[in-house]
Amino acid sequence: MKHFLLTWLGTAVALIITAHIVNNFIANSFIVKNFAAALVATVVVGLVNAFIRPILGILAFPVTLITFGLFTFVLNALALWLASALTPANYFTINGFIPAFLGSIVLSIVSSIISYVLRVVE
Helix, strand or coil: CHHHHHHHHHHHHHHHHHHHHHHHHCCCCEEECCHHHHHHHHHHHHHHHHHHHHHHHHHCHHHHHHCCCCHHHHHHHHHHHHHHHHCCCCCEEECCHHHHHHHHHHHHHHHHHHHHHHHHHC
8 A cells, every 4th residue: 555655646746747757848838736636646547547548558559560660659648648638638638649659758758757766675
């Protein structure tokens, strides 16, 4: 249970950091209202990744194979964009595919770093 809570909190922090980084490149394109909104958005992102992302991965397998796996970046962006669409608009918003694409890359990097730090601390 402790690991689950730390992962949830770490991913919420990663989402806030990602919003700040993406907004430095494209203003007001990746919005997370506050930490509570980040916690809600993290749950939605997790649910999308658990239930919808595998279906997208299976359907897009031929394209992913042809592009040597690079289409996975597009699938990650679509999953993140869908999560923002399913989250209440005043909590978590991504305005367009390019911010979702940049956000998915930055979120995976920041989440990996935070996960590594939490593993070392634990």
